Amino acid sequence: MNIQGHAALVTGGGSGLGEATARELARLGAKVAVLDLNLENAQRVAADIGGVAVQCNVSDPDSMQAAIQQAAAAHGPARILMQIAGIGTAKRVVGKDGNAAPLDDFARVININLIGTYNAARLFAAACAKLEPMEDGERGVMVFTASVAAYDGQVGQQAYSASKAGVVGMTLPMARDLAQHGIRVCTIAPGLFMTPLMRTLPEPVQQSLAASIPFPSRLGKPEEFAQLATHIVTNTHLNGETIRLDGALRMAPR
Template sequence: MQIQGQVALVTGGGSGLGEATARELARLGAKVAVLDVNLANAERVAADIGGVACPCDITSTDSLQAAFDKVTSTLGPARILMNIAGIGTAKRVVQKDGSAAPLDDFSKVITVNLVGTYNASRLFAAACAKLDPLEDGERGVMLFTASVAAFDGQVGQQAYSASKGGLVGMTLPMARDLAQHGIRVCTIAPGLFATPLMKSLPEPVQASLAASIPFPPRLGKPSEFAELACHIVTNTHLNGEVIRLDGALRMAPR
């Protein structure tokens, strides 16, 4: 699918990997909707790229539908969905005081990262399936954002790894399910990237993490994630695939 002129939805588009992807889509000529729980961030990015900002909680069907309806009425029907919104946590199963890890923490991460992504995807797919087909019968494309933690989860990452592993496991069956409608599905599993959260860590910690990456021995650039996300859109034969983007990193237990 050519990106020029298409309407693209980016969840988590107000910062980090989502912001970089929204900016790259706009640079390539897409009409971009920036969806984020932080409306101020979404408005900042949308203003810079000439897009539309929408407050959006991906765990809420009403919130998602309101955002999608706004985008359709202002930009037109979307054919591209970048699922990038997500959260992280680290909790040992047995806490320092001997108590069990809180179940609410596990449930929240699964709900946002896995259920939220599915929620956005099912609503997008239902609308996209009604559009006229393009070349090769394609109607749309969606991206999931997993993590190397889906494969190399570290101590305390049970919830995060399970949520991202769920996205990895959902990729192929979703692609097979939506093939009849001409909608492709791929996943990127990024490693250590220079996001605002990572940059908030002390410099020595950032340097240590960067040094653990075989090559190049530095943190990933959000622009590199965005470039791959956009390549997935334009390369029609990429479907049902999970792509690690990590500089050959394999995470240690801690």
């Protein structure tokens, strides 16, 4: 798909990987709707790129549906979904106090990262399937965000790893499911990236994490994630695949 002129939705577009992706889509000529729970961040990015800001909770069906409709009112129906919104957490199954980890913490991560991804995907796909097909019969494309933690999660990452492994696990069957509608589905599993959360860590910790990456031995740049995400859109034969973007990193247990 040629990105130029098409409407795109970017969840989590107000910061980090989502912000970089929104900016790259706009640079390539897309009409970008920046969806984020933090409306102020979404408005900042949208103002910079000439897009529209929409407050959105991906795990809430009404909120996500309203966001899709609001974006369509501004830009027309979207053919591109970048599902990047998510959260991270770390809780040992049995804490230092000997108590079991709170079940609510696990459920919250699953709800936002996995159920939120499915919710955004199903609502986008339902709208996209109604559009006229383009070249090769394609109607749209979705790019999900997993993590290398889906494959080699660290101590305490049970909830995060499970949520991201779920995203990886539904990528191929969803691509097969939506093939009849001409909608492609791919997932990116990033490693260690220089995001706002990473910047809150002490510099020695950042350097130590960067040194654990075989090559290049540095943290990933958000724009590198964005470049891969937009390449997936333009390369029509990419479908049903999860791509690790990690500099050959394999995470240690802790």
